[in-house]
Amino acid sequence: MTDAKKQQGNKLSEAEAIERAKQGDAEAFEALYNLHKRRVYSLCLRMTANTAAAEDLTQEAFLQLFRKIGTFRGESAFSTWLHRMSVNVVLMQLRKKGLPVVSLEETMETEEDAPRKEPGADDPRLAGSIDRMQLQRSVAALPPGYRMIFLLHDVEGYEHNEIAEMVGCSIGNSKSQLHKARMKLREILKTSRAEKATKP
Amino acid sequence: MTCEEFERVLPELGDGHTFEQEAHLRSCSACSDLVADLSAISQQARLLQGSEEPSPWVWNSIEVALRQDGLIRQPHLEHSRTPAPLLGWKLRWLVPAAAMFLVVFGVLMFQRGTGQPHVAGQQNPPVGVETAGLQPMAGDDLQLLRTVGERMPSMRAEYEANLRSVNAYIRDAEQSAHSDPNDEVAQQYLRNAYQQKAMVYEMALDRSLP
Numbered sequence: 460m461t462d463a464k465k466q467q468g469n470k471l472s473e474a475e476a477i478e479r480a481k482q483g484d485a486e487a488f489e490a491l492y493n494l495h496k497r498r499v500y501s502l503c504l505r506m507t508a509n510t511a512a513a514e515d516l517t518q519e520a521f522l523q524l525f526r527k528i529g530t531f532r533g534e535s536a537f538s539t540w541l542h543r544m545s546v547n548v549v550l551m552q553l554r555k556k557g558l559p560v561v562s563l564e565e566t567m568e569t570e571e572d573a574p575r576k577e578p579g580a581d582d583p584r585l586a587g588s589i590d591r592m593q594l595q596r597s598v599a600a601l602p603p604g605y606r607m608i609f610l611l612h613d614v615e616g617y618e619h620n621e622i623a624e625m626v627g628c629s630i631g632n633s634k635s636q637l638h639k640a641r642m643k644l645r646e647i648l649k650t651s652r653a654e655k656a657t658k659p
Numbered sequence: 660m661t662c663e664e665f666e667r668v669l670p671e672l673g674d675g676h677t678f679e680q681e682a683h684l685r686s687c688s689a690c691s692d693l694v695a696d697l698s699a700i701s702q703q704a705r706l707l708q709g710s711e712e713p714s715p716w717v718w719n720s721i722e723v724a725l726r727q728d729g730l731i732r733q734p735h736l737e738h739s740r741t742p743a744p745l746l747g748w749k750l751r752w753l754v755p756a757a758a759m760f761l762v763v764f765g766v767l768m769f770q771r772g773t774g775q776p777h778v779a780g781q782q783n784p785p786v787g788v789e790t791a792g793l794q795p796m797a798g799d800d801l802q803l804l805r806t807v808g809e810r811m812p813s814m815r816a817e818y819e820a821n822l823r824s825v826n827a828y829i830r831d832a833e834q835s836a837h838s839d840p841n842d843e844v845a846q847q848y849l850r851n852a853y854q855q856k857a858m859v860y861e862m863a864l865d866r867s868l869p
Contacts, residue, residue: 483732488725492718500713510851514713521721525730585696589703591828592835592848598707613704638670641697648700 473537480528492521495538498615499545505610506549508599516552520545535624542617543625546607553603585648597647605640612637665690669697712821714858794826807863821859828852 473494479487499520504513524544531540598606598614607626611617612633617625619633626633660683668680676684684691725731796804800822808815832849839845 483730485722485725485731488731489718489722492721496717497712500717501708501711504711505707510854514717517713518717518720522724525721525725526728528730584692585699589699590834591703591706591831592845594700594703595707595848598704609704610707613701614707616705616708634670638697641700644700645693645696 477528477531477537480525481531488525491525491537495541496521498538499541502542502545502610502615503549505598505614506553506603506606512552516545516548520548523548539621539624542611542615546611546625549607550603585645585652588652589648593648593651594644597644597651600647601640601643605636605643608633608636609640609644613641662687662690666693669694711855712858794823794830796822796826800826803860803863818859818863822856825852825856825859829856 473491476487476490476494480491496517500513500517503516503520504510507513507516520541524541531537598609601609608622611622611625612619619630619637622628622633623630628636660679662683665680665683665687672680684694722731796819804815804819804822807818829849829852832845832852835845836842836849
């Protein structure tokens with residue numbers, strides 16, 4: 460038997476891992492953790508911009524999930540359940556810190572948050588000039604509500620119906636928030652580029 | 660269709676546009692630029708996906724908590740290939756090894772800061788390992804992959820992908836830090852990038868121990 464086939468045989472499928480975890484199987488818990496740790500950690504890291512805080516939140520999200528695994532009946536995808544928990548954990552942490560978390564259902568926004576509609580007719584396109592560090596910094600500068608939707612959709616690849624289920628908003632609201640996030644990022648990136656161009 | 664009408668429907672647009680929207684985009688450079696910019700942002704966002712992994716202690720802490728809660732109902736040694744005290748001894752060696760790795764990288768970074776900037780992921784490029792479109796891997800990385808390949812062949816591809824991803828992160832962070840050495844944020848990103856690489860090494864060595 461080749462190594463690949465052995466590995467395939469030995470790897471738990473998610474469904475098997477869930478059932479075995481319900482029975483207290485340590486390997487099953489670890490398999491579930493390894494399947495989803497990157498996406499959960501990545502989300503926490505982008506929302507907090509701090510590795511220690513992100514690791515604490517990752518731990519908290521998985522512990523909350525594992526403590527309730529006995530109640531999982533498969534009504535929704537396991538990953539959606541987990542990421543909903545991660546989103547809740549992150550939002551609770553932000554609220555504890557007193558950071559302004561805009562309700563995802565609200566359409567009112569502050570002057571500072573709203574993307575400005577300036578003509579900028581002579582601005583060259585951003586395409587081909589965005590690098591990872593710039594984008595990372597710009598995402599970190601987004602208001603938390605916009606950032607969450609942007610991370611879930613454009614970074615993690617969730618669809619709007621999944622995001623709506625995870626964060627408890629409407630599909631329309633998810634689309635609207637995403638658009639505003641992208642517009643705000645465009646503004647931040649253009650401002651940053653303009654500032655760099657004027658530096659000696 | 661006016662620009663205002665077009666921007667009103669923009670949040671609802673997926674990849675396709677109606678005939679009217681296409682016609683507006685052809686005739687309006689401002690809206691066309693806007694769509695191109697938003698599309699570029701969305702595409703580049705994928706670069707931020709899941710390139711980071713939490714450190715091994717996160718799982719260790721989760722496992723300890725689950726055992727304390729009684730949710731794990733098997734003895735610790737049943738699924739562990741190495742007796743716990745011996746595993747702990749081996750892991751203790753990995754922590755200073757990972758720290759040494761960080762120190763070496765930091766020293767190299769400082770030395771390069773006094774001369775020409777040099778990209779971390781390209782040091783000592785070995786012969787014949789450049790794959791079309793990919794950066795050549797450093798000798799240390801290749802050695803690690805060789806070790807992983809010998810001990811856990813099925814994991815080699817995953818570790819190679821991890822190393823390429825974290826090396827790209829280091830390159831980007833170094834460029835940012837070099838362009839403005841006083842930028843604390845850029846320096847923090849660079850430290851994070853080194854830590855990520857140290858974690859990849861730590862995990863690979865931890866899992867490949869017999």
